[in-house]
Amino acid sequence: MNEMKKVAVIGTGVIGNGWIARFLGQGCDVIAFDPAEGAEEKTRQVVKSVWSSLEKLGLAADASMDRLTFVSTIEEAVQDADLIQENVPERVDVKKSVLTSIDQYAKPDAIIGSSTSGIMATTLQEGLQYPGRVIVAHPFNPVYILPLVELVGGEATTAQIIEQAKSYYKSVQMKPLVINKEIEGHVADRLMEALWREALHLVNDGVATTEEIDAAIIYGAGLRWAQMGPFLTFHLAGGEQGMRHMLEQFGPALKLPWTKLEAPELTDELKEKVIEGCESHAGDVTISELESKRNEFLVKLLDLVEDYWPESNV
Template sequence: MQQQQAGAPAGAPAIQRIAVVGTGVIGASWVAYFLARGLDVAATDPMPDAERKLREAVARHWPSLEALGLAPGASIDRLRFCERLEDALEGADFVQENGPEREDLKIDLFRRMDAALPAHVILASSSSGLLMSKVQEACRHPERVVLGHPFNPPHLIPLVEVIGGQLSSDVAVQSALAFYAAVGKKPIHVRKEVKGHIANRLQAALWREAFHLVEQGVATTEDIDTAIAYGPGLRWALMGPYLNLHLAGGEGGARHALDHLGPPIESWWADLGTPAITESLKETIRAGVEAQMEGKTSADLAAERDRLLVQLLAAKALARTIP
């Protein structure tokens, strides 16, 4: 990836210093990514031993980022860990927040961040489900609060969903979109606030039927994973459902595909399950996944996933027509 000038609101300096608030799995991944794009990062997290865990995570992610290509000036040494939130925020041009998914905690956290920073600095949350309209209520400058929701792991997956709350300004939303694009992400603008945003809603729809098929004894967890990983998942890694639908229609494109497949698709929709995540279903899924993981460790599986993701991203970067 090539380093680009990071976007900034009109009249504000270029974005060079990032404050990452919360350094768990998502926050640590963001830290590694921002460092790899040649930015300065100040990070903070109140959990015990947070700095050691963060630096270990960054070191673990760094080889994958090196394989993708570091920006000029990228260095792990540009990370500064701060015990106090206010110290991490000092001098920040952009904030990426990754705290717990609790509305009360986020409201208080954004109130504190808002009070500590100039009005032009965007406060972006990685929240996977909370609505910014509620989070921004306690801020003096709610217009600069947006959602910048990544997809795990953020240091490799390019998607970022950008959403404004009711009080967010269009300038802040557009500036966030520009910043993420400038550092190599693939941001999309979610036009309306909905639970789970876009990607998680699509994922939840697939999970619902995957859980239903296991619950009904149609398939094992391994069958489901194989069906996706060696079937439509391969196509989805290259292009989304609409372009795949277009190709399925041949010369007639998406309209031809819908004319012929529309009735069967509607019949499948009518037959989809509505499972409840009962204790019995949880146990069935646990047992199935443990059987799949026999002889493997989660760390090894994640490392293999990251290695293949790097290769896939490199291949997609060379594609001329695949978006």
């Protein structure tokens, strides 16, 4: 039984709709607000299209697409919500304006989670009536399948609020990762951006194509990371002595000029290399078809991950 049953979702783009699908699949009542024309129709279409993935993952007994309601104001959306998920564009001024409205109308004890991928919670809390209950709750696309959510409190946030938020997100089958120190980009995105910068350099310098770089991850590092992540992967690379030997043997390589610490300039030439490479790689397969294949794969992969790490600390 969920501890939290009424959720408000503010902003129904890709991430907002992903949250809505997950919440509905876990038996929540969802009140949504988005002023964009056609937002409700698009959201209902998205939920319907991904429902089969949710069924494979396992729906709550009381899950229903009919538990979604769209309203015309932020006040209507948040006034009775236990958890409010904000997903507006990644601009500080826009987010702070929307959060000010949410803070004004939400119950004092409601948790407000921002899906921001890079803005720090303390920045979002500035000037609010109840600043401590505004936290970063950053998910990963597709939210209705991938369970990780990074939780970061700000200067006004108490441990009790983080624990309550952690409990809420666990109740909808998320894996909350509590980050105790604020930093731009949090944790997972900073790791992904480091790989992305290196990939762009390799394409820009003519070392590898977009397809070759994807293959290097798919058939190499990516397979290992899905099970163990980078640290345990390198722990195994050290043989019987594990990480101790690995650092002794390969540690000096960290000083070799392999990595590019700064992103390459995103010139028109580099943009076209990346765009043409991706379009060529995808071929005649549409974005919708790619998404369906991705979802089917991730559902199967998650089952495998749970088989090997059923007692994960996250």
